[in-house]
Amino acid sequence: MTHLELENLIGEYVEGQLPAVRRAELETHLAGCADCQFMADDVRRAFELCHAAEPLEPPPWLVPKILRATLGERVPSLRQRLADWFRPVLQPRVAYGIAMAVFSLSMIMNVAGINLRQVRRGDLNPATWVGQANRNGHLLLGRVEKYCYDLKVVYEFQSRLQRLRAQPTETPRPVAPAGGSTYGAPADEGLLASAGNLNAPVLAGLYAQAAGWKRSARSTNP
Amino acid sequence: MEQEAQLVVRCLGGEESAWEELLQAHARKIYNLCYRFTGRASEAEDLTQEVFIKVFQMLTTYDAVQGAFSTWLNRVARNHLVDHYRRTHKDRLTSSLEEQTGGLEDKPSADEHPIARLESQERHEVLQSALNRLSPDMREAVVLRDFQDLDYDEIAEVLGVPEGTVKSRINRGRLELARVIKRMEGVKGGTGPGL
Helix, strand or coil: CCHHHHHHHHHHHHHCCCCHHHHHHHHHHHHHCHHHHHHHHHHHHHHHHHHHCCCCCCCCCHHHHHHHHHHCCCCCCHHHHHHHHHCCCCCHHHHHHHHHHHHHHHHHHHHHCCCHHHCCHHHHCHHHHHHHHHHHHHHHHHHHHHHHHCCHHHHHHHHHHHHHHHCCCCCCCCCCCCCCCCCCCCCHHHHHHHHCCCCHHHHHHHHHHHHHHHHHHHHHCC | CHHHHHHHHHHHCCCHHHHHHHHHHHHHHHHHHHHHHHCCHHHHHHHHHHHHHHHHHHHHHCCCCCCCHHHHHHHHHHHHHHHHHHHHHHHHHHCCHHHHHCCCCCCCCCCCCHHHHHHHHHHHHHHHHHHHCCCHHHHHHHHHHHHCCCCHHHHHHHHCCCHHHHHHHHHHHHHHHHHHHHHHHHHCCCCCCCC
16 A cells, blocks of 8 residues: 555545555554554544534524524513513522422411411401410420420339338438538438429329339349 | 434424424534534524524424434525535635634633633634645535544435435545645744644
């Protein structure tokens, strides 16, 4: 293969479209000709550069501009007008802001105890909101308190107090130091005193429940 | 192909949405063709618009039996570009290289590193400048083949020349492009874009 023949085929060669026989001839020539090898490298680089180039994006106004030039000004349909109106609202930032505002408002309304299905004129008064919020706050506090009393550890603690109260106080007690200090007195003394404030029927119920736990514990751990 | 022919029929029937669909489908390719041919973004925009106005007016002359709509569209675009080249040839000779490559509008990607973006921009400039230095015959053949990915027979149909001529033009175009790029890299003192 001559230099000129190679030059005429180099484009197809770099593209990989040359028949096998011609390709073998060309490669044989390239192996023995440094100039042609350089040329082939340059063409390959140019070819790769062309194919690596990313397609360009036309400006966004081009298609609407051509549409106007070909079809003329069009009256937008109701759907398009609505879409145009909502487009800024549907931007991620704005949508997120709206969602957060709705969430905050629903939280406030929930705390204020306003039922959207049955809104009355009085519900619109801020004084009502404050009153409702106050009431709901107290209800919440009550629930928390009840939850704490319902805990097993509290039951056990109270049942122990009850048991201590029920036991006869036969053991001699150390005399309390002067000044009314309880230092040196049994640890449950103060607790027993405070247990006296508890509602008797409630304590009786708690005691019965604690006794049941105790029995079940004995049966499982002989 | 049949789908596009149907779109053309709907378009000829006065359905505006069909024309919009055709436009959306081909605007990008025609814009790229115009840009690669002229090397100027503003000129490419104007030319793309002119091409589509021409297509809109000539749509009745399209015959689906003769070939694909995209081939016909490319032919219309190519003829318009050649006419435009002839009209503006004198102006082009006096224009500077900077002006030709000044309108590069590659969108910078938010993820792209600034250095990588700069290198990409430089590669783009070198390539477009080299393309601009090719003769129109070679440039259009190379652009249609290497940028628009058309087959040899499609290019032959678009250019209205035999396939052998197309191959020859593409080959000579690539050789010339390689020489110009090498020369430009040499002028830049070996700081050309790495491939």
